[in-house]
Amino acid sequence: MNWESVFDMCYRKAPGATEQELESFRDHWNASLSDEEIVVIKRRQRNPFPQSNPMHKIYKPFDPSLWFIPDKRLPAAYLDFLRYSNGGEFGNGDRHFQFFGTDDVRLMMLDYEFPEYMPGSVPFAMDGCGHHYAWDMRRGQEDGEYPILVSHSGNLGYQDAIQIAASFIELCQGTVSVEDLLYG
Helix, strand or coil: CCHHHCCCEEEEECCCCCHHHHHHHHHHCCCCCCHHHHHHHHHHCCCCCCCCCCHHHHCCCCCHHHCCCCCCCCCHHHHHHHHHCCCEEEEECCEEEEECCCCCHHHHHHHCCHHHHCCCEEEEEECCCCEEEEEECCCCCECCECCEEEEECCCCCHHHCEEEECCHHHHHHCCCCHHHHHHC
C-alpha cells in the first residue's frame, strides 16, 4: 500500500517501525496483565462520588486481574502502516487520525480501561476530539480484518459505539468526521 497516497494531510509522520519493533509488538501487545500493571490500575481507582451522594456507599472498584485481552492477530494492513509510520497524525477530508505507535497500543488500552468498559475491543488511534478508533475483536477476523468501532473516551461502551469501517484501509480512506457520524 502506498500510504502517502491514502491521506490528504500528513500532520506528523513518525519513522516507520523496524521488523524487530513489529515482532516485539506482535508478541507482547496482548499479553496477560502483569502483577505490576494490576497494582497500578488498582491504585489509580477512586470513588467518583462525594460522601454525601448515596452512590458513594455502593461504589465498588473493578478488579483488573479479571480482564480479558484478546488473543488475536492484528490486521496486516495496520502492521504495514506501522512500517510506514509508527504512530503519527494524518487526515482525510474531515476525518482525523492520531495513530498509536507500537509502544502505545497496550498503554492506551489499559489507561483507558478498555478491557473493563469494552471487553474484546482494542484501541489503536484517536480522532483528536476524544474519540477512539478500536477493533472489535469479540469475533474472529473476516478477510484478515475486524470491524472498527468509534467510541468517546468519556463514554466507552458498546451501547454508544458505532461501527465506522469494516477494515483498516476503509477507515483510513473515509472522509467524514467521527462527530458527524456519531452526532449527525
